[in-house]
Amino acid sequence: MDYLSEHLGWMAWTWQTMVFFGSIAACLAILTTLAVVRPETPRVGILGFATTRGDRFFVSLILAAFIFLFFIKIGGDNPLYPAVVALLMAAAMFRFA
């Protein structure tokens, strides 16, 4: 751990960003496992073109980024609200896209 903190000091890690990247990595791992265990065929949803789980995950992430930016723009304080909205959007994305 000392070795890490000495050599990764320039990266300025925080636990918040670690959780952020960790959860993205976990999602990617889950998607990879799912792709092996339960292969899928792309399906056409509300976006009007065929999407896979990976597409839906990517769109969810981009949407989440815009939701958080919009929330910061209008001067919100509690990040819980945009997080809930982003998760709902992601759920909708996976269900209907």
Place this chain on the structure above:
Amino acid sequence: MTDNRVWDNRAWFFVLPVMVFVLFSSLLPMMTVVNYSVQDTMGQNNFFWNGAGWFANLLDSSTEAGQRFQGALLRNLIFSFVILAIEVPLGIAVSLCIPKRGWQVGAVLVVIALPLLIPYNVVGVIWQLFTRTDVGLLGASLNALHIPFDTRQDATSAWFTIVIMDVWHWSSMVALLCYAGLKAIPDAYYQAARIDGASRWAVFANIEFPKLRKVLVIGMLLRFMGSFMIYTEPFVVTGGGPGESTSFLSIDLVKTALGQVDLGNGAAMSLVYNLITLTVCWIFFTYTTHADQRKDA
């Protein structure tokens, strides 16, 4: 029929070196930028949590950072729009004039491709010299004709120079792409049009343009991304000036992050910048890949 192919995914291990390279060249730096964007520092690798502060700064147009970012974003969008509005029609027009057969084809294509072979910073130097008011051919001539022109003092001159420079540098790429698209049209289409007595405009509107749509989308994507991320040429020609009139996003980002070592603002700025390019890229990419499938269906 039984599938006798051997199922073996070990070849994926050959991708590992690329993954390691991408990790070091892109992912780790990107993660560092994310880390910087939520913290403040006094140097010496001491960081303090700043939450969404930098982002709030950036999106709030009443702060200095916000004004700079939104100004640069607006200028960059205008620039991209202007050069697309010039380069796409010009590229189509040039491609229609390129001969289709004979020895002229090679000669014309080489001449057209020449600007594409010149490195960005050399393009910048060429135009910087060309537009100088003391020794530059264009700058000195215009001033001799009593047309006010000075890229260092006058924002209109600076914009004119940078737009013309980009058009000179990249219209050939659009033209070459369109030429490739035109070459893919079978002669039978043109013969049928001639039998029907179609006008030149009708041939263009009903045969050539529809076939060009796909290459045009690719050309527009390449030129949008190229102009949205432009750095070297305006940096060499105007340095972002006069004032801030040609400070596009990447120039302003380098000024913030490297010039003023303002890591927090710089990081937040580059992440929002990155989000915009990523979104535009994704939209173009999905459009180009799925437009084909819709046709086939």
